[in-house]
Amino acid sequence: AQTVTQSQPEMSVQEAETVTLSCTYDTSESNYYLFWYKQPPSRQMILVIRQEAYKQQNATENRFSVNFQKAAKSFSLKISDSQLGDTAMYFCALLVSSWGKLQFGAGTQVVVTP
Amino acid sequence: DGGITQSPKYLFRKEGQNVTLSCEQNLNHDAMYWYRQDPGQGLRLIYYSQIVNDFQKGDIAEGYSVSREKKESFPLTVTSAQKNPTAFYLCASRWAAVSTDTQYFGPGTRLTVL
Numbered sequence: 001a002q003t004v005t006q007s008q009p010e011m012s013v014q015e016a017e018t019v020t021l022s023c024t025y026d027t028s029e030s031n032y033y034l035f036w037y038k039q040p041p042s043r044q045m046i047l048v049i050r051q052e053a054y055k056q057q058n059a060t061e062n063r064f065s066v067n068f069q070k071a072a073k074s075f076s077l078k079i080s081d082s083q084l085g086d087t088a089m090y091f092c093a094l095l096v097s098s099w100g101k102l103q104f105g106a107g108t109q110v111v112v113t114p
Numbered sequence: 115d116g117g118i119t120q121s122p123k124y125l126f127r128k129e130g131q132n133v134t135l136s137c138e139q140n141l142n143h144d145a146m147y148w149y150r151q152d153p154g155q156g157l158r159l160i161y162y163s164q165i166v167n168d169f170q171k172g173d174i175a176e177g178y179s180v181s182r183e184k185k186e187s188f189p190l191t192v193t194s195a196q197k198n199p200t201a202f203y204l205c206a207s208r209w210a211a212v213s214t215d216t217q218y219f220g221p222g223t224r225l226t227v228l
Contacts, residue, residue, distance in 0.1 A: 047218070102217060
């Protein structure tokens with residue numbers, strides 16, 4: 001069985017500052033993929049970033065980057081230069097199966113303040 | 115515009131009624147998924163389908179039913195057997211040819227039992 005744990009229910013950050021969200025996971029599979037999704041107040045789920053476990057290089061998408069520590073089974077998300085539009089619930093998700101089942105964490109609410 | 119549509123946006127159900135949530139996609143995706151989201155929890159998989167006329171139960175299928183008669187459509191019926199159906203429901207789809215392809219989500223349906 002796969003599990004995903006997000007230990008921070010809520011985080012607050014000021015505009016232009018940096019915030020890091022933590023995520024740990026557990027799987028016995030060697031080939032898997034990790035995702036961060038964002039859910040703003042509109043409740044639309046939006047893909048933020050994706051990491052393949054076989055890649056050592058950390059994924060980056062503009063102001064979003066991850067710190068993937070495979071041995072520690074850790075997958076944190078860093079949001080740099082935070083903007084008001086980054087206010088959202090952020091979900092970490094793990095994909096191990098060929099039919100595409102995503103295992104989600106409980107989410108971290110990020111609030112960006114002026 | 116290509117995308118995933120869900121209707122209605124809000125749905126109210128009386129006790130003992132069955133209701134059907136619509137999910138349509140014009141992305142030519144093969145696989146489609148239904149998730150349930152409750153406050154303070156991540157998304158949980160209800161049903162999924164990789165091809166037309168075939169679908170599989172997810173983690174919380176009891177009280178729900180689906181059909182997949184067309185590639186573009188994957189409706190979810192919430193039956194009276196579902197004891198606590200009030201939740202936010204999200205539909206997703208992806209290319210099945212690439213087993214690890216990203217899932218894209220619709221805007222969701224909020225179901226409330228009166």
